[in-house]
Amino acid sequence: MTVNTSAQRIANDNLRSTPHDDPNTNRRTILAEIKERRFDYAAHFPNSPRAAMFTGTGGPSLKRTVNEGIDRWLEVQKALKASSTVVNYVSKSKHVETKFGRRRILDISKSDIGLFQAHLLKQGLSPKTVNDIFTVVRGVWGDAFGDGILKSNQLDRVSNVGSDVDLEHAEAVWTR
Secondary structure (H helix, E strand, O other): OOOOOHHHHHHHHHHHHOOOOOHHHHHHHHHHHHHOOOOOHHHHOOOOOOHHHHOOOOOOOOOOEHHHHHHHHHHHHHHHOOHHHHHHHHHHHHHHHHHHOOOEHHHOOHHHHHHHHHHHHHOOOOHHHHHHHHHHHHHHHHHHHHOOOOOOOHHHHOOOOOOHHHHHHHHHHHOO
């Protein structure tokens, strides 16, 4: 079954009228994004006069800050989790607010997130505490990805911190 939306028809028209390095690759990418409901017209055709029709009001707010993302994520958690869990999330979110609070989620790179994780460990926080903080980070970035603000979720490529104690224990078992 082929879905032929107005955005898809306009994208097809633009592909025929706009020079690209590899039109077949770009066309496949655009069609895949449309099918996955994450197509951003302005990103593919920034100079098109039609770009304004598909951006702005009604779309995802690309201006969402980390603080706003935390507030939205915590609001959902309050409805889904026990109050003691929410209290823990609120406490852990303070670290994220301090580091990234007023910045737009869109402007924070994977390396920024990795450096934040390393910074928390260098402050002397335990791996468990850092991972708890990253529960909040993963939730905020997951929401931003789900809402179409991010094209990919950088947190999908950031692992939890392992514990040195686990590694030492594993070494002790294997050397006996």
